[in-house]
């Protein structure tokens with residue numbers, strides 16, 4: 001039971017036997033176990049020493065997602081997916097530790113000096129018997145009137161699955177649009193069809209009405225991913241075609257996961273001084 005701090009991480013243990021580990025580097029969930037089974041895919045080639053974003057688990061993308069925009073300049077010079085996944089966060093407190101769940105809060109450090117914005121970024125991870133909930137909280141702390149803060153954010157969750165070729169990803173309502181990054185960012189309208197991983201998939205869905213994506217692993221288990229506050233969700237699996245190009249991806253790693261990534265990424269979210277954004281991801285093991 002409880003919350004254990006180590007030099008590099010915080011470990012949560014729930015009375016049901018489920019557990020999670022969150023690295024301070026990136027406030028990165030690197031492990032989530034239910035019934036003794038690992039639910040997060042982390043590549044065996046991932047760097048875990050803080051030299052590079054961790055390949056797997058739940059990277060936090062902030063204040064941009066994907067390649068940076070061409071302007072404004074201070075956003076244009078950011079690295080892919082922003083800097084939050086490369087920062088060393090602070091473990092702030094245990095929010096609760098009881099039967100209903102074990103919950104902890106992390107705070108991101110100040111931004112790099114050339115990103116001159118005053119915001120507070122925190123992250124709450126809550127573990128219960130069959131559920132992991134991860135919430136991003138962003139507050140614009142500017143005091144100057146009308147000084148907005150703009151960002152994108154996304155939880156880049158690598159869900160472990162036994163065989164990606166057997167997956168069926170569903171519950172994306174007919175009529176939902178997505179940007180297909182494999183098809184040169186073409187906008188496509190979903191017909192409500194299931195997604196199967198028989199070729200590289202890299203899609204950013206916008207405003208899925210149900211705010212819930214189902215992953216059937218084809219072997220009698222899977223996940224339900226619910227999200228609130230987030231308006232978008234990326235589904236990504238590079239398969240062998242593109243997975244081989246990823247230096248820290250283990251051989252055949254793409255067969256062991258699918259990324260379902262709730263976020264706010266199609267546009268920039270704008271907050272007025274004092275305003276708060278909360279984006280929540282709730283993953284349930286089925």
Ligand SMILES: O=P(O)(O)OC[C@H]1O[C@H](O)[C@H](O)[C@@H](O)[C@@H]1O
Nearest residue numbers: 066080081181202203234236259
């Ligand atoms: O290699 P990374 O920077 O971690 O990005 C990995 C992937 O992230 C997202 O899912 C994007 O939609 C993909 O286009 C990208 O390849």
